[in-house]
Amino acid sequence: xxxxxxxxxxxxxxxxxxxxxxxxxxxxxxxxxxxxxxxxxxxxxxxxxxxxxxxxxxxxxxxxxxxxxxxxxxxxxxxxxxxxxxxxxxxxxxxxxxxxxxxxxxxxxxxxxxxxxxxxxxxxxxxxxxxxxxxxxxxxxxxxxxxxxxxxxxxxxxxxxxxxxxxxxxxxxxxxxxxxxxxxxxxxxxxxxxxxxxxxxxxxxxxxxxxxxxxxxxxxxxxxxxxxxxxxxxxxxxxxxxxxxxxxxxxxxxxxxxxxxxxxxxxxxxxxxxxxxxxxxxxxxxxxxxxxxxxxxxxxxxxxxxxxxxxxxxxxxxxxxxxxxxxxxxxxxxxxxxxxxxxxxxxxxxxxxxxxxxxxxxxxxxxxxxxxxxxxxxxxxxxxxxxxxxxxxxxxxxxxxxxxxxxxxxxxxxxxxxxxxxxxxxxxxxxxxxxxxxxxxxxxxxxxxxxxxxxxxxxxxxxxxxxxxxxxxxx
Numbered sequence: 001x002x003x004x005x006x007x008x009x010x011x012x013x014x015x016x017x018x019x020x021x022x023x024x025x026x027x028x029x030x031x032x033x034x035x036x037x038x039x040x041x042x043x044x045x046x047x048x049x050x051x052x053x054x055x056x057x058x059x060x061x062x063x064x065x066x067x068x069x070x071x072x073x074x075x076x077x078x079x080x081x082x083x084x085x086x087x088x089x090x091x092x093x094x095x096x097x098x099x100x101x102x103x104x105x106x107x108x109x110x111x112x113x114x115x116x117x118x119x120x121x122x123x124x125x126x127x128x129x130x131x132x133x134x135x136x137x138x139x140x141x142x143x144x145x146x147x148x149x150x151x152x153x154x155x156x157x158x159x160x161x162x163x164x165x166x167x168x169x170x171x172x173x174x175x176x177x178x179x180x181x182x183x184x185x186x187x188x189x190x191x192x193x194x195x196x197x198x199x200x201x202x203x204x205x206x207x208x209x210x211x212x213x214x215x216x217x218x219x220x221x222x223x224x225x226x227x228x229x230x231x232x233x234x235x236x237x238x239x240x241x242x243x244x245x246x247x248x249x250x251x252x253x254x255x256x257x258x259x260x261x262x263x264x265x266x267x268x269x270x271x272x273x274x275x276x277x278x279x280x281x282x283x284x285x286x287x288x289x290x291x292x293x294x295x296x297x298x299x300x301x302x303x304x305x306x307x308x309x310x311x312x313x314x315x316x317x318x319x320x321x322x323x324x325x326x327x328x329x330x331x332x333x334x335x336x337x338x339x340x341x342x343x344x345x346x347x348x349x350x351x352x353x354x355x356x357x358x359x360x361x362x363x364x365x366x367x368x369x370x371x372x373x374x375x376x377x378x379x380x381x382x383x384x385x386x387x388x389x390x391x392x393x394x395x396x397x398x399x400x401x402x403x404x405x406x407x408x409x410x411x412x413x414x415x416x417x418x419x420x421x422x423x424x425x426x427x428x429x430x431x432x433x434x435x436x437x438x439x440x441x442x443x444x445x446x447x448x449x450x451x452x453x454x455x456x457x458x459x460x461x462x463x464x465x466x467x468x469x470x471x472x473x474x475x
Contacts, residue, residue, distance in 0.1 A: 015250070016196070016249045016250070019196065019249050019250050019252070019253065020178075020250075020251075020252040020253060020269065020272060020273060021178075021195075021196035021197075021199040021200060021249050021250070021251060021252065022192060022193075022196045022249065023273050024147055024178060024179075024182050024195075024196075024199065025181075025182055025185070025192040025193075025195035025196045025199070026192055027143070027146075027147065027182065027275050028140075028143045028147070028182030028183060028185065028186045028195065029182075029186060029192055029195070031139060031142070031143055031146075031186075032139065033135040033136070033138065033139045033456070036138075036139065036142060037278065039278070039281060040142060040278050040280045040281065041138065041456060043280045043281055043283060044138045044141055044142050044145075044280060045138070045452055045453055045455060045456075046283075046285070046425065046428055047109055047111075047116075047117055047120070047141065047145070047280075047283060048120060048138075048141070048452050048455060049428055049429070049432055049449065049452040049453070050108060050109050050117060050285050050428055050431070050432070051102050051108055051109070051117035051120040051121075052083070052120075052432070052448065052452065052468060053428075053431055053432035053435050053436060054101070054102050054103075054104075054105055054107045054108045054117070054435070055083045055084070055098060055101035055102045055121075055468070056083065056084060056101075056432075056435050056436045056439060056440075056468070057105050057107065057289075057363045057434075057435030057436075058100075058101040058102070058103075058104035058105050059084045059101070059439060059470075061100075061101070061104045061224075061341065062221070062340075062341075063100055063104065063221040063224060064084075064097070064100060064101060064104070066221070067096060067097045067100050068082060068085060068087060068097050071087075071089055071090075071093035071094075071096060071097055072087060072089070074089075074093060075089070076089050076090030076092065076093055077089075077090050078090075079091045079094070079125075079128065079129040080093075080094035080095070080124075080125040080126075080128045080129055080465070081094060081128060081462075081465040081466070081468065081469065082094050082097045082098060083097075083098050083101055083465075083468045083469075084101070084439070084468065084469065084470050084473075085469070085470070085473050086468075086469035086470070086473045086474055091122075091125040091126050091128070091129040091235055092125075092232055092235050092236060094121070094125040094128075095121050095122035095125040095126075095228065095231055095232050095235060096121075096225070096228055096229070096232045097121075098120075098121035098124070098125065098228075099118050099121035099122065099224075099225060099227065099228025099229075099231060099232070100221075100224045100225055100228060101121075102117055102118055102120060102121055102228075103115065103118050103223075103224040103225070103227070103228065104224050104341070105289040105341075105345070105363055105366075106286075106289055106290060106291060106345040106346070107286050107288075107289035107363065107431075108286070109283050109284065109285050109286065110283065110284045110285075110286065110292055111145060111149065111279070111280070111282055111283025111284060112144060112145035112146075112148035112149050112152075112179075112279065112280075112283065113145075113148030113149050113150075113151050113152035113172055113175045113179070114148065114152065114171075114172050114173060114175070114227070115227065116144060116145050116148045116149075116179075116227075116283075118173075118176075118227035118228055118231065119141065119144040119145075119148070119176070119179070119180060119183065119227070119231060120141060121228060121231065122180060122184060122228070122231035122232065122234065122235055123137065123140050123141050123144060123180075123183055123184065123187070124137060124461060124464075124465065125235070126140075126184050126187050126188060126235060127140065127187055127461045128461055128462055128465050130187050130188060130189075131460050131461075131462065132187050132460075132461055133458065133459055133460065133461070134454075134455040134456050134457060134458035134459070134461055134464070135456050136186075136187060137187075137455065137461050138455060138456055139186070140183040140184070140186050140187050141183070142280055143179070143182055143183040143186060144179045144180060144182075144183040145179075145279060145280050145283065146179075146275075146278070146279050146280065147175075147178060147179035147182060147183075148175045148176075148178075148179040149279035149282070150271065150272050150273070150274065150275075150279065151172070151174075151175040151178055151179065151272060152172055152175065153268070153271045153272070154267050154268045154269065154271045154272035155172070155263050155266070155267055155268075168210070168262070168263075168264065169209060169210045169211075170207060170208065170209060170210055170262050171208045171209070171210055171212060171213055171226055173208040173212075173226045173227040173230060174203070174207055174208060174230075174258065174262060176202075176206070176208075176227050176230035176231050176234060177199065177202040177203030177204075177206050177207075177230050177233075177234065177251075178199055178203060178252070180202065180230065180231045180234035180235075181195055181198035181199045181202055181234050181237055181238055181241075182195050182199070184198075184234055184235055184238050185198055185238045185241070185242075188238050188239075188242060189242075190238060190241060190242050194238075194241040194242055195238070195241070196249050197241040197245065197246045197247045197249065198234070198237040198238045198240070198241035198247065199237075199247065199249075199251060200246070200247025200248040200249050200250075200251045201237040201240060201241060201245065201246075201247030202230065202233050202234045202237035202247070203251045203252075203258065204247060204248055204251055205233065206229065206230040206233045206234075207262070208226040208227070208229070208230060212226040213226065213346075215328050215329050215332060216332050216334060217334055218334040218335065218339070218340070218342075218343050219335070219340070219342035219343045219346055220340065220342055221340075221342065223342050224342065252267075252269075252272070253269065283422070284417055284418055284422040285417055285422045285423040285427075285428060285431075286417050287415070287416040287417035287423060287427070287431075288361055288362075288415075288417070289345055289361070289362060289363055289365070289366070290345045290346070290351050290361060291326075291329065291330055291345060291346045292394065292418075293322070293323060293325060293326040293329065293330070293393055293394055293396075294322075294326060294330055294346070294348055294351055294396075295394070295396070295412075295415035295416075295417065295418070296322075296394055296395050296396030296397075296411075296412040296413070296414075296415040297320045297321070297322050297326075297348065297352065297396030297397060297398050297412070298348075298351045298352055298355050298361055298396075298398075299396075299412050299415050299416060300396055300397055300398035300410040300411060300412050301318065301320075301352045301355050301356060301398040301400070301410075302355050302359065302360070302361070303398075303410045303412075304398060304400050304408045304409075304410050305355065305356055305359055305400070306359060307408075308400075308406075308408055310356070310400065310402065312356055312357050312375050312378070312379055313403075314402045314403060314404075315356060315379060315382055315400060315401075315402065315403070316382065316401045316402055316403045317382050317383075317384070317400070317401040318352060318356070318379070318382055318383040318384070318398065318399070318400050318401075319383075319384050319386070319398070319399040319400075319401075320348060320352060320383060320384065320385040320386065320396070320397070320398055320399075321386055321388045321391060321396065321397040321398075321399075321411075322348065322385060322386070322387060322388065322391060322395075322396045322397075323387065323388070323391045323392060323393045323394070323395060323396070324387040324388070324389055325387075325393055326348065326387070326393070326396065327348075327385055327386060327387030327388075328387065329346065330346050330347055330348040330349075330351075330385075331347075331348050331349065331385045335347040335348075335349075335350075336349045336350075336380065337349075337350075337371075337377070337380065338350050338371055339371060340368070341366035341368075344365070344366040344370075344371065345366055348383075348385050349380045349383050349385065350371075350376070350380065351365075352379075352383055352398070353376045353377075353379035353380045353383060354370060354376055356379055357373070357375050357376055357379065362434070363434070363435055392413070394414070394415060394418050395411070395412065395413045395414075396411070396412060396415075397409065397410065397411035397412070398410055398411075429449055432445070432448075432449065433445055436448070439470050440470065440471065441471070444467070444471060447467055448464075448467045448468070451463065451464050451467055452464075
């Protein structure tokens with residue numbers, strides 16, 4: 001009987017050791033800063049710079065004050081820094097507030113399986129808690145992007161529609177339970193076994209639902225925490241696992257795991273565990289704070305308006321052609337007349353109307369007073385949006401008819417920021433400066449930029465997080 005028991009236990013251990021959770025843990029623990037190519041390091045710095053800029057730009061968000069007041073009420077050890085205000089709180093609390101800030105404007109990068117710059121908040125909070133170096137922080141950030149991208153690839157095989165996870169009621173932010181524990185666990189000194197258990201704990205309890213970014217429903221504040229909440233839970237899962245708490249190791253491949261329940265059997269495990277290459281290099285940075293599939297037709301509208309010097313009073317009709325996904329996602333009644341920022345940056349009607357009036361669509365475009373602007377509302381009534389099956393997900397076109405009978409057309413197949421190479425370093429700095437200049441002087445901004453470009457030379461990331469405090473809160 002003892003022999004049979006030992007064989008059974010050995011077989012169980014072999015099964016666990018070959019699981020996705022263990023292989024993700026091994027990948028994270030084996031990846032060192034010295035293994036990162038110069039291009040990957042530079043791209044990681046770009047991600048840091050862009051995410052921190054987005055966080056600063058979100059300071060006036062209504063949800064920020066709610067999040068910050070709540071974590072202040074909760075309290076906790078002063079382990080990490082809340083961006084902008086400088087509130088010192090627990091890494092769990094800081095991760096929650098800061099992830100909200102990074103995500104709010106919908107201006108953050110596209111890569112790592114989604115908007116993976118959301119991961120910066122939890123990773124930086126834990127790095128600060130652990131007094132980690134800039135190199136360790138960057139390496140953990142790369143881990144999250146690399147593993148997150150592989151999850152996305154595994155559920156977007158040729159057998160699946162690109163948006164299948166969302167259509168089935170879940171968002172791909174489910175990946176936070178898979179890619180955050182390895183990244184965070186590496187910083188926290190967890191073993192392979194502990195990280196694997198943390199993955200099981202986190203994924204089995206944190207599954208962001210599709211209603212957080214629904215086609216038919218109004219977007220709300222909770223949308224900005226769909227990754228951040230899971231990342232917050234990942235910190236807790238790592239803390240539990242480090243102290244011996246266990247979770248379902250086979251959370252992916254079990255007959256009641258992600259592959260079967262969430263992906264309904266359609267998940268390519270070979271792609272999930274193909275650790276070759278660098279997915280970081282595929283990250284793209286947004287040139288407009290709006291849903292990524294909206295950019296092409298809004299840039300088309302902007303191009304026509306500027307080239308022809310059109311004013312709102314000149315417009316008779318605007319006809320937008322977009323991908324089928326875009327036409328379903330950003331044109332429903334719940335989003336046609338947005339009442340909040342979360343719906344405004346996902347409204348094809350509002351984005352085009354405001355672009356015509358202001359000849360721009362930037363961080364200030366989602367201010368609440370603009371939702372009831374009579375000029376904007378009048379323009380919305382003149383806009384129609386049609387889903388065109390011939391257009392790719394990120395393609396779009398605009399046709400503007402003037403009251404004097406002129407007709408102008410423009411189509412964009414690759415919107416600025418989507419092209420190979422994405423935004424330049426200079427453009428990222430300009431984007432950062434645009435958002436930060438409202439709260440900081442030029443010298444302070446320059447210090448943050450320098451810290452981001454040289455983060456791998458920082459011995460303690462606290463030097464970076466201190467720079468993220470507005471001067472009025474840090475006299």
